[in-house]
Amino acid sequence: MLSLIRLPRVFTVHQVPKAFQEDSIISGYRHPRSSATDCVLSLFQLTNETLNIWTHFLPTWYFLWKLLTVVLMQDVWHDAYTWPLLVLLVSCCVYPLASSCAHTFSTMSTSARHICFFFDYGAISLYSLGSAVTYSAYVMPDGWLNSTFHKYFISIAVFNTIISTAMACYSRLGLPFLHYNHDTLKRFPECQSPKLGQLIRILSFAFPYLFDNLPLFYRPPPLCVLVREGCTVNDANALHYRHIALAFLTAFLCATHLPERLAPGRFDFIGHSHQLFHVSGVIGTHFQMQAIEMDMHLRRQWLSERSAPITLSGTFGAAALCVSISLVIIYLFSLCLLRRPTNRKAQCPNGKTRGCSSD
Numbered sequence: 001m002l003s004l005i006r007l008p009r010v011f012t013v014h015q016v017p018k019a020f021q022e023d024s025i026i027s028g029y030r031h032p033r034s035s036a037t038d039c040v041l042s043l044f045q046l047t048n049e050t051l052n053i054w055t056h057f058l059p060t061w062y063f064l065w066k067l068l069t070v071v072l073m074q075d076v077w078h079d080a081y082t083w084p085l086l087v088l089l090v091s092c093c094v095y096p097l098a099s100s101c102a103h104t105f106s107t108m109s110t111s112a113r114h115i116c117f118f119f120d121y122g123a124i125s126l127y128s129l130g131s132a133v134t135y136s137a138y139v140m141p142d143g144w145l146n147s148t149f150h151k152y153f154i155s156i157a158v159f160n161t162i163i164s165t166a167m168a169c170y171s172r173l174g175l176p177f178l179h180y181n182h183d184t185l186k187r188f189p190e191c192q193s194p195k196l197g198q199l200i201r202i203l204s205f206a207f208p209y210l211f212d213n214l215p216l217f218y219r220p221p222p223l224c225v226l227v228r229e230g231c232t233v234n235d236a237n238a239l240h241y242r243h244i245a246l247a248f249l250t251a252f253l254c255a256t257h258l259p260e261r262l263a264p265g266r267f268d269f270i271g272h273s274h275q276l277f278h279v280s281g282v283i284g285t286h287f288q289m290q291a292i293e294m295d296m297h298l299r300r301q302w303l304s305e306r307s308a309p310i311t312l313s314g315t316f317g318a319a320a321l322c323v324s325i326s327l328v329i330i331y332l333f334s335l336c337l338l339r340r341p342t343n344r345k346a347q348c349p350n351g352k353t354r355g356c357s358s359d
């Protein structure tokens with residue numbers, strides 16, 4: 001049966017348009033105007049994207065299982081204390097799913113590629129907010145509880161996610177209508193200065209991450225030892241360390257493009273930095289989830305006596321606001337690309353037009 005299905009051809013880096021080329025990846029590119037069916041079929045064909053898709057598609061199901069476990073085992077409808085965890089778990093399902101969809105369908109056209117990754121960035125921002133909501137509820141160090149910083153923590157995190165989504169979208173093409181429009185793709189950051197585009201993208205995710213983790217940076221030694229008061233030392237700290245270590249490894253892989261930079265072409269299909277980036281990110285999320293759940297249970301009594309009550313607006317409301325604004329941003333950045341361009345040459349391998357005259 002499988003032999004009846006003809007898998008699509010793959011191409012080398014010089015056969016695909018610049019927008020599809022990846023640093024130090026030489027082969028295994030899918031056709032830049034693949035059909036949706038070809039994209040789905042490519043899940044079962046070894047291309048340079050196959051493991052990018054699976055390394056986020058499979059974890060989606062693991063996180064969904066975690067979410068269902070909490071929904072079914074705990075009284076989530078009446079116990080507001082579980083709501084921040086639910087927000088995090090939903091965001092943990094959304095970000096790998098959006099990423100695997102983006103990697104699957106990103107070769108349908110140049111426009112589709114950009115739009116797919118706009119959604120990917122929006123989902124990462126939502127995950128950042130999910131982390132902030134749980135940190136505010138369960139992880140905040142003793143000395144910072146009910147402080148001014150704690151009071152505005154979620155509001156600032158919402159603001160950060162909006163800026164983060166907008167900056168990440170901007171890093172691909174610049175500003176819609178100003179730097180690119182439906183007739184011309186000037187692609188100011190990506191084509192003329194790809195390094196600047198990548199730097200903006202890394203910063204756009206690094207700064208909300210660093211902000212969200214401020215409570216954690218204060219909790220454990222050595223900072224705790226220096227300050228000596230208001231710290232929180234419990235068994236969850238070791239898990240928090242692992243999460244932070246993996247987060248830094250994830251950022252390192254993203255920024256350096258190692259190992260493929262050392263041997264271009266050698267890691268095209270298995271072992272390139274983006275796959276490792278996905279894997280370390282997911283393992284980091286797993287440890288983060290364990291640490292948060294441990295804090296949640298260990299500190300419940302203490303927090304319930306001192307902390308302000310958890311509200312719908314501070315949990316699901318903040319997430320809904322973040323999703324709504326991110327969708328508006330994605331729509332604005334995609335608007336130009338959704339319109340049908342006029343008299344554009346198709347972007348096919350080898351510059352051939354193959355009857356594809358529009359995005």
Ligand SMILES: [Zn+2]
Pocket residue numbers: 052099103274278
């Ligand atoms: Zn990815």
